[in-house]
Amino acid sequence: MWKIIVRRILIMIPQIFLLSILVFLMAKAMPGDALSGMLDPNIDPAAIDAMREKLGLNDPWYIQYWDWITKAIQGDFGQSFRFKMPVSELIGQRLMNTLWLAIVTLILTYLIAIPLGITSGRYNDSWLDRLITGYTYIGFAAPLFIFALLMVWVFGFHFHWFPTSGSVSPGEVPGTLSHFWSKFYHLLLPALSMALIATVGTVQYLRNEIIDTKQKDFILTARAKGASESRVYNRHILRNSLLPIAAFFGYEITGLIGGTVFVESIFSYPGMGMLFLSSITIRDFSVVTALVLLYGVAAIVGALLSDIILSIVDPRIRIK
Amino acid sequence: MSEELLEIKNLSTSFRIVDDYYAAVDDVTLSVRKNEILAIVGESGSGKSALAFSIMGLHTRAKIDGQIKYKGHDIVTMSPAALNKLRGQEMSMIFQDPLSALNPLMIIGSQIEEVLILHDSKLSKKQRKEKVIDLLNKVGISRPEHTYQQYPHELSGGMRQRVVIAIAIANSPKLLIADEPTTALDVTIQLQILELIKRLKNDMEAGIILITHDLGVVSEMADRVAVMYAGQIVEIADIFTLTSNPKHPYTRSLLNSIPTVKEEKSRLHVIQGIVPPLQNLPRKGCRFSARTPWIPEWEHEENPQLHEVAPGHFVRCTCHYNFHFPDTSEEASHNGTS
Amino acid sequence: MGLLEVKNLKVHFPIHGGIFRKVVGEVKAVDNVSFTIEAGQTYGLVGESGSGKTTTGRAIIGLNSITSGSVIFEGQDLALKGVRKQKNIRKDIQMIFQDPYSSLNPKKRVLDIIAEPLRNFEKMSPGEEKRRVQELLLQVGLSPENILKYPHEFSGGQRQRIGIARAIALKPKLIIADEPVSALDVSVQAQVLNFMQDIQKELNLTFLFISHDLGIIRHMCDHIGIMYKGRHVEQGTAKDIFDNPRHIYTKRLIAAIPDIDPKQREKQTEFRKSVSMEYEQAHRNYFDEQGMPYPLKSISETHLVALPEKG
Numbered sequence: 001m002w003k004i005i006v007r008r009i010l011i012m013i014p015q016i017f018l019l020s021i022l023v024f025l026m027a028k029a030m031p032g033d034a035l036s037g038m039l040d041p042n043i044d045p046a047a048i049d050a051m052r053e054k055l056g057l058n059d060p061w062y063i064q065y066w067d068w069i070t071k072a073i074q075g076d077f078g079q080s081f082r083f084k085m086p087v088s089e090l091i092g093q094r095l096m097n098t099l100w101l102a103i104v105t106l107i108l109t110y111l112i113a114i115p116l117g118i119t120s121g122r123y124n125d126s127w128l129d130r131l132i133t134g135y136t137y138i139g140f141a142a143p144l145f146i147f148a149l150l151m152v153w154v155f156g157f158h159f160h161w162f163p164t165s166g167s168v169s170p171g172e173v174p175g176t177l178s179h180f181w182s183k184f185y186h187l188l189l190p191a192l193s194m195a196l197i198a199t200v201g202t203v204q205y206l207r208n209e210i211i212d213t214k215q216k217d218f219i220l221t222a223r224a225k226g227a228s229e230s231r232v233y234n235r236h237i238l239r240n241s242l243l244p245i246a247a248f249f250g251y252e253i254t255g256l257i258g259g260t261v262f263v264e265s266i267f268s269y270p271g272m273g274m275l276f277l278s279s280i281t282i283r284d285f286s287v288v289t290a291l292v293l294l295y296g297v298a299a300i301v302g303a304l305l306s307d308i309i310l311s312i313v314d315p316r317i318r319i320k
Numbered sequence: 321m322s323e324e325l326l327e328i329k330n331l332s333t334s335f336r337i338v339d340d341y342y343a344a345v346d347d348v349t350l351s352v353r354k355n356e357i358l359a360i361v362g363e364s365g366s367g368k369s370a371l372a373f374s375i376m377g378l379h380t381r382a383k384i385d386g387q388i389k390y391k392g393h394d395i396v397t398m399s400p401a402a403l404n405k406l407r408g409q410e411m412s413m414i415f416q417d418p419l420s421a422l423n424p425l426m427i428i429g430s431q432i433e434e435v436l437i438l439h440d441s442k443l444s445k446k447q448r449k450e451k452v453i454d455l456l457n458k459v460g461i462s463r464p465e466h467t468y469q470q471y472p473h474e475l476s477g478g479m480r481q482r483v484v485i486a487i488a489i490a491n492s493p494k495l496l497i498a499d500e501p502t503t504a505l506d507v508t509i510q511l512q513i514l515e516l517i518k519r520l521k522n523d524m525e526a527g528i529i530l531i532t533h534d535l536g537v538v539s540e541m542a543d544r545v546a547v548m549y550a551g552q553i554v555e556i557a558d559i560f561t562l563t564s565n566p567k568h569p570y571t572r573s574l575l576n577s578i579p580t581v582k583e584e585k586s587r588l589h590v591i592q593g594i595v596p597p598l599q600n601l602p603r604k605g606c607r608f609s610a611r612t613p614w615i616p617e618w619e620h621e622e623n624p625q626l627h628e629v630a631p632g633h634f635v636r637c638t639c640h641y642n643f644h645f646p647d648t649s650e651e652a653s654h655n656g657t658s
Numbered sequence: 659m660g661l662l663e664v665k666n667l668k669v670h671f672p673i674h675g676g677i678f679r680k681v682v683g684e685v686k687a688v689d690n691v692s693f694t695i696e697a698g699q700t701y702g703l704v705g706e707s708g709s710g711k712t713t714t715g716r717a718i719i720g721l722n723s724i725t726s727g728s729v730i731f732e733g734q735d736l737a738l739k740g741v742r743k744q745k746n747i748r749k750d751i752q753m754i755f756q757d758p759y760s761s762l763n764p765k766k767r768v769l770d771i772i773a774e775p776l777r778n779f780e781k782m783s784p785g786e787e788k789r790r791v792q793e794l795l796l797q798v799g800l801s802p803e804n805i806l807k808y809p810h811e812f813s814g815g816q817r818q819r820i821g822i823a824r825a826i827a828l829k830p831k832l833i834i835a836d837e838p839v840s841a842l843d844v845s846v847q848a849q850v851l852n853f854m855q856d857i858q859k860e861l862n863l864t865f866l867f868i869s870h871d872l873g874i875i876r877h878m879c880d881h882i883g884i885m886y887k888g889r890h891v892e893q894g895t896a897k898d899i900f901d902n903p904r905h906i907y908t909k910r911l912i913a914a915i916p917d918i919d920p921k922q923r924e925k926q927t928e929f930r931k932s933v934s935m936e937y938e939q940a941h942r943n944y945f946d947e948q949g950m951p952y953p954l955k956s957i958s959e960t961h962l963v964a965l966p967e968k969g
Contacts, residue, residue: 363843363844363845363846364814364843477707506706506707506870507706507870507871507872507911507914507915508706508910508911508914509706510914510916511913511914511916511930514916533843533844534844534916535844535918536873536915536916536917536918537916539916539917539918539919539920539923540916540917540920540923540926542920559920560920560921563918563919563920564921573845574844574845575918577844577845577847577848578844578848578873578918579848579851579873579874579876579877579878580873580876580877580918581872581873581876581900581912581915586877587852588848588851588852588877589848590845590848590849590852591845591848591849594813594815594816594846
């Protein structure tokens with residue numbers, strides 16, 4: 001068991017290494033460098049060149065890369081020229097907001113997907129199933145950013161049930177209960193918007209898994225044992241159908257990352273996604289590079305998580 | 321001796337295809353006695369598995385007409401709760417494919433224990449485990465404590481089939497249905513499983529329905545044989561009569577089409593044509609007539625019935641009286657050996 | 659000299675283990691197997707699951723790589739690198755698979771399935787190709803109008819005939835048939851077996867017939883090899899094997915075959931008892947310390963048995 005995990009983590013290292021090279025080269029390929037935005041344009045070009053030389057910007061790319069990556073490993077991603085503060089500190093502030101948003105979205109996603117998927121799969125071809133499947137089709141068809149805009153407009157601006165921007169009301173003291181509630185209140189609408197769209201894939205997946213498992217031979221064995229219908233579902237069908245869903249958990253996280261970029265911007269929710277979009281528009285490259293790297297690492301870790309979960313819940317994988 | 325355990329009367333099991341129902345089991349009347357192995361022989365599409373599933377009440381979307389009386393109680397009209405009391409306790413089933421008949425996520429021990437829990441809640445946890453170990457011993461698993469903890473994928477096909485059998489016999493059922501129990505297994509394992517089933521019959525005096533397409537297995541195991549073709553029973557007799565004096569053209573064709581180890585290289589008999597799909601089955605006249613085109617039409621009964629040609633030996637239709645193979649040399653190969 | 663000579667064939671699969679998936683051992687799926695098939699004859703390879711019979715067949719056609727030994731087909735050693743690249747060798751050996759339901763691509767028409775080997779090896783105009791496929795369909799007893807149908811429109815027996823049509827499209831010399839009728843009903847099985855005998859005569863084919871069913875093997879084969887744990891335990895003509903089995907494993911296999919005559923039940927039971935007694939008592943005379951069969955020793959001109967050096 002631990003061997004698989006160790007092996008899997010060892011595989012991850014070259015993946016991340018490759019990713020970091022890619023991210024670095026992409027950043028290099030973009031026009032301008034760290035100095036072009038930071039300095040007064042009236043300064044003498046010779047002085048800029050001297051500065052470049054001093055900062056190592058004229059070195060070959062692999063030396064620059066090595067410089068960058070050794071610092072990055074220590075958590076130093078350079079300075080954001082817009083916020084005039086270290087990138088790591090900047091991301092650190094936003095990271096928790098996004099993390100909370102992602103966790104609440106995940107919980108909501110499964111809270112919606114599991115009952116709907118089970119109902120739809122168990123009573124397939126009933127009117128209830130058609131209703132649920134209908135919803136999933138709409139979910140597949142609706143782009144997240146349009147749906148999120150609609151949610152803001154309806155529940156934020158029209159009914160004023162939810163705040164339309166920010167992650168906490170101004171003036172709340174961190175650590176108090178009302179501060180916590182305010183945070184939760186702010187992220188509920190974006191999380192719900194994202195969950196309602198993100199869940200349809202899981203609903204469909206679970207439905208198909210249940211319909212599939214229903215027809216397996218071991219279900220016949222269970223029935224022939226004299227198990228009641230509810231027992232057949234609870235003990236045999238559900239466990240086997242939820243397995244791939246559990247294994248998909250890690251990938252779900254990867255999917256959410258893409259979602260947060262849109263949703264945070266639309267809800268003006270100060271997380272990494274919003275930071276990412278705004279940094280791109282003003283070419284704050286050190287922030288963008290750090291975020292891309294972080295997103296990439298999150299995706300790789302998500303896949304790792306999926307593999308580990310699968311090897312824990314599925315005995316067929318545990319053995320090898 | 322001849323106590324009727326199961327009595328099936330005019331059973332039809334129909335499936336819906338597009339807008340109509342088509343009978344896969346068509347007006348079958350049959351009985352199984354205590355301490356008897358009744359073999360049901362037929363090829364795919366004959367309705368033999370649909371019949372077995374009907375007896376166990378395992379069809380979820382079929383229309384079932386007629387009666388299936390187990391010890392006088394009709395399974396067709398029984399409530400689900402009453403049926404669940406019978407299944408796993410009074411009657412049980414061994415499935416064809418041991419690779420898929422077990423839940424891949426449950427250890428062997430819990431899968432056998434489940435059938436004990438469902439029917440005997442008085443057993444303590446320890447007693448249950450003891451009983452499972454006992455059962456695993458009984459079906460010939462050499463390290464039962466170890467196997468108890470294993471998952472299905474860790475076992476070979478033969479071992480899994482033993483586990484499936486252990487589940488089926490856990491509560492000493494009176495009626496055991498074995499649906500192609502050895503098709504997926506090697507000959508030496510097949511022999512062991514068949515001997516196990518025979519021993520169970522002797523120990524429990526159970527009635528056993530053995531469904532198979534393998535006439536060798538039938539000859540080794542059965543007391544009586546029912547031959548099914550296209551949803552109907554075409555011949556029923558005790559095993560000795562059926563192999564030495566087969567009547568129905570289908571039975572005779574089947575016996576002639578199997579290669580046996582006792583013959584030298586020779587031609588096998590080939591039954592012309594194919595079993596028609598369910599929705600295209602001829603519902604009138606002799607259903608086998610399409611596959612014996614050289615037999616004139618007047619030889620067939622207009623509405624073929626089962627006729628008792630000797631005590632306990634029933635044959636459908638009249639076409640067997642003057643039946644002959646198109647090439648007379650073909651039958652010699654079989655009759656020469658029996 | 660035979661059409662195919664397999665000499666000391668070994669196929670070993672590595673076992674990986676540990677964190678770095680190093681090779682920690684190997685499975686000797688086929689361990690020193692030798693046999694010869696004469697042109698126009700049928701050689702039967704029998705054994706239980708895991709005996710290595712399928713691996714042997716797959717190694718001959720090149721689906722499993724050969725660890726050592728030689729596979730000499732018409733004087734050329736297929737185990738040598740590069741030999742297989744020659745087109746005529748790949749044309750001359752074809753395979754028929756066990757499962758007619760999964761060995762045909764469901765999305766392709768019969769025309770494309772059967773024409774695939776033709777397209778790979780022979781340059782034909784679409785018209786010629788169509789004519790050839792229709793010819794082949796006729797040859798396997800299917801109507802030539804079927805060329806535009808898909809596999810799901812056929813029964814199991816018909817599909818297996820399509821598989822055979824594909825195998826004979828290039829007029830091969832050797833066909834490896836891996837359990838070709840195991841998935842079929844008895845009557846359909848008879849159809850396919852008869853048909854295989856017919857085309858054998860017609861096209862002068864040589865068969866390597868792999869099966870676990872001894873009845874079918876007896877019916878089809880001239881020479882038979884019994885495999886156990888990757889090795890041969892006995893080899894000989896059909897008569898040698900069935901009328902005079904010498905290795906206890908062969909005897910056990912034959913004893914396990916269900917008897918078609920119910921009157922023989924008692925006799926069979928007795929016979930099986932004596933064989934299983936012999937199996938327990940004489941086990942040491944037939945298997946070495948590791949439980950593996952000994953190398954083959956010839957006991958007559960055609961009959962070889964795995965016995966210890968000093969029997």
